[in-house]
Amino acid sequence: MLNLLPISGVLSATFTKTKLIQSMNSTKLAFAALAAALSFSLVASAEETKLPPASDKKDVTYATDIKPIFDANCAKCHSGDRAKAKLHMDTLEGVLKGTKMGKIVTVGDSEKSFIVKSIAHASSDKDEWMPPIPNKAGAKELTPEQIGLVRAWIDQGAK
């Protein structure tokens, strides 16, 4: 019995060491997983807040700068009696009135405006991305320059 003790001591020491290495590895793994998760969520949230910058064009108005963009890419589905979401994109009043759910333009604050999140694909719900792609209305995704103009128009008071 006595001469077995050192052996069991060695055995348990070896066992503890293995356990330690195992737990170190799993701690490292946990850190790696955490780091991966963190960097992923950082990328995701950066993606969500990334809007094209507002254009620095002065005196942007609906009539001259914005209506042509909306006519080409929104109005086929958002005008007349059968306007989707009861949203009329072909008149300034219609755009400012918004959808059956409420306003899509926060006058003076393009970053908060739902329409900007929608056209810049910045909302997490892809159903809110406009125009829907593909579509049969010939509507195209807006370019960063067009989104920048819409932003400048809203920031300048949506006139």
Ligand code: HEC
């Ligand atoms: C091919 C047709 C089509 C085009 C083009 C289109 N939309 Fe839409 N839009 C829809 C449909 C369908 C809905 C959903 C209607 C509903 O849920 O009642 C919608 C809903 C919306 C909504 C409300 C979304 C919500 O979740 O409340 C907004 C805002 C909107 N569109 C803006 C635009 C803008 C801005 C453009 C142009 C850049 C555009 N749409 C182009 C079909 C279109």
